Amino acid sequence: MRDAQFNGKVAFITGAARGQGRSHAVRFAEEGADIIAVDLCEQMDTVAYPMATPEDLDETVELVKKTGRRIVAEHADVRDFERLKALVAKGVTEFGRVDFVLANAGIAPFLSPTPPMEVDAYLETVEVCLNGVYFTIEAALPALLDHGDGGVIVITGSGGGTRSIISSFRTQSPGAAGYTAAKHGIVGLMHYYATALAPKNIRVNVVHPGATETPILQNDQAEQFLEAFPEHQGWLQNRLPVSTQPGDITAAMIYLCGESGRCVSGVAMAVDAAGTV
Numbered sequence: 001m002r003d004a005q006f007n008g009k010v011a012f013i014t015g016a017a018r019g020q021g022r023s024h025a026v027r028f029a030e031e032g033a034d035i036i037a038v039d040l041c042e043q044m045d046t047v048a049y050p051m052a053t054p055e056d057l058d059e060t061v062e063l064v065k066k067t068g069r070r071i072v073a074e075h076a077d078v079r080d081f082e083r084l085k086a087l088v089a090k091g092v093t094e095f096g097r098v099d100f101v102l103a104n105a106g107i108a109p110f111l112s113p114t115p116p117m118e119v120d121a122y123l124e125t126v127e128v129c130l131n132g133v134y135f136t137i138e139a140a141l142p143a144l145l146d147h148g149d150g151g152v153i154v155i156t157g158s159g160g161g162t163r164s165i166i167s168s169f170r171t172q173s174p175g176a177a178g179y180t181a182a183k184h185g186i187v188g189l190m191h192y193y194a195t196a197l198a199p200k201n202i203r204v205n206v207v208h209p210g211a212t213e214t215p216i217l218q219n220d221q222a223e224q225f226l227e228a229f230p231e232h233q234g235w236l237q238n239r240l241p242v243s244t245q246p247g248d249i250t251a252a253m254i255y256l257c258g259e260s261g262r263c264v265s266g267v268a269m270a271v272d273a274a275g276t277v
Contacts, residue, residue: 004030004031004032005031005032005258005259006028006031006032006033006099006100006257006258007032007033008032009032009033009034009097009099009100010033010034010035010036010091010092010095010096010097010098010099010100011024011025011028011033011034011035011036011098011099011100011101011102011257012036012038012088012091012098012100012101012102012136012140012143013025013028013035013036013037013038013102013104014038014039014076014078014102014103014104014105014132014136015038015039015052015078015104015105015106015156016035016037016038016039016057016060016073016104017037017039017041017052017053017056017057017059017060018039018052018056018059018060018214018215019052019212019214019215019216019246020104020156020209020212020214020246020249020250021037021039021060021102021104021105022056022059022060022063022246023246023247023249023250024102024104024249024250024253025037025060025063025064025071026060026063026064026067027247027250027253027254028100028102028253028254028257029064029067029068029069029071030067030069031254032069033069033099033100034069034070034071034094034095035064035069035070035071035072035073036071036072036073036087036088036090036091036095036098037057037060037061037064037071037072037073037074038073038074038075038076038078038084038087038105039052039056039057039075039076039105040052040075040076040077040078040105041053041054041056041057041075042075044107044109044124045120046107046109046116046118046120046121046124046125046175047107047108047109048109048111048112048114048115048116048221049108049111049112049215049216049219049220049221049222050215050219051107052215054075057073057075060073061073070094070095072087072090072091072094072095074087074090078105078128078132078133078135078136079127079128079131079132079135080135081135081138081139084135084136084139084140085139087139088139088140088143092143097143097146097147098140098143098144098151099144099147099149099151099152100151100152100153100154100257101136101137101140101144101151101152101153101154102154102156102253103132103133103136103137103153103154103155103156103186104156105128105132105136106128106129106132106156106158106182107124107125107128107129108125108175108179108216109121109124109125109173109174109175109178109179110165110166110171110173110175110176110179110225111216111217111221111222111225112221112224112225113221113224113225113227113228113229115173115174115175115176115225116173116174116175117173117174118174119174120174121173121174121175121178122174122175122177122178123178124178125174125175125178125179125182126178126181126182126185128182129178129179129182129183129186130181130182130185130186130189133155133186133189134189137153137189137193140153144202145200145202149201150200150201150202150203151201151202151203152202152203152204152205152256152257152261153193153197153202153203153204153205154204154205154206154207154253154256154257155186155189155190155204155205155206155207156206156207156209156249157183157186157187157206157207157208157209157268158179158183158208158209159208159209159210159211159235159270159272159275159276160179160180160183160184161183161184161186161187161206161208161268162208162268162270162276163276164176164180165179165180165183165235166180166232167229167231167232167234167235168229168231168232170229170231171229171231171232186206187206187268190204190205190206190266190268191266194265194266195266198265203256203261203262203264203265204265204266205256205264205265205266205267205268205269206267206268206269207249207252207253207256207268207269207271208268208269208270208271208272208276209244209249209271209272210238210244210270210271210272210273210275210276211235211236211237211238211244211272211275212244212245212246212248212249213243213244213245213246214246217236236275237275238272238273238274238275239273239274239275239277240273240274242273244271244272244273248271249271252269252271256269
């Protein structure tokens with residue numbers, strides 16, 4: 001059996017109940033890391049597709065435990081800074097440290113045949129996808145700095161962080177505007193933290209997933225969105241003849257957090273099967 005490269009390490013992962021977040025939690029555990037996992041696990045009014053449930057997070061817990069690693073998992077809203085700080089403190093009490101921060105939680109209110117047109121959709125998207133990333137990093141930063149061994153922060157971006165998420169006048173909505181603004185904004189946060197934390201040997205990067213086969217895209221609301229706005233189909237198509245799986249995004253996270261990525265910081269990496277070329 002090969003050596004696990006993250007033995008003795010701890011990963012703090014948001015949006016861990018399903019999809020990419022679950023994939024990250026399980027794979028990092030397979031590589032030897034203990035996991036601090038959080039997810040909202042309830043529905044938001046501005047989001048049409050089904051969001052993660054408590055049962056989803058329970059399944060992530062069981063999958064991590066099957067690897068032989070430990071996990072602290074709690075329901076939390078990434079917009080609640082105090083709650084995030086409390087959960088990181090609980091994880092540090094349990095595991096002693098934090099080495100990796102995977103700021104993965106996000107929402108996409110525009111994925112609906114009738115997306116909400118109220119300003120709340122814009123505000124909530126920015127609060128979750130941008131402010132929530134800032135709160136996640138700031139909540140974990142004292143623990144990252146405490147042990148003096150450096151660490152890695154990886155933020156989940158999107159093709160919407162390199163161009164507009166919409167494809168036509170018809171597809172505009174407050175949620176799409178908020179998503180585009182937030183995903184561009186996290187690239188700015190990445191550059192900020194990569195500069196500030198480099199002297200502490202903390203690397204900071206963004207991974208921009210393409211159209212990945214997760215519950216956010218595999219549901220009735222998303223399918224009806226594409227039927228209502230067929231011009232958006234091209235936005236979600238890979239140029240390479242492959243389907244992007246959550247594990248493909250996790251592989252990038254593993255690289256960036258591992259020894260192979262020790263010189264990589266301040267980078268926005270597209271893992272999108274050439275979708276944004």
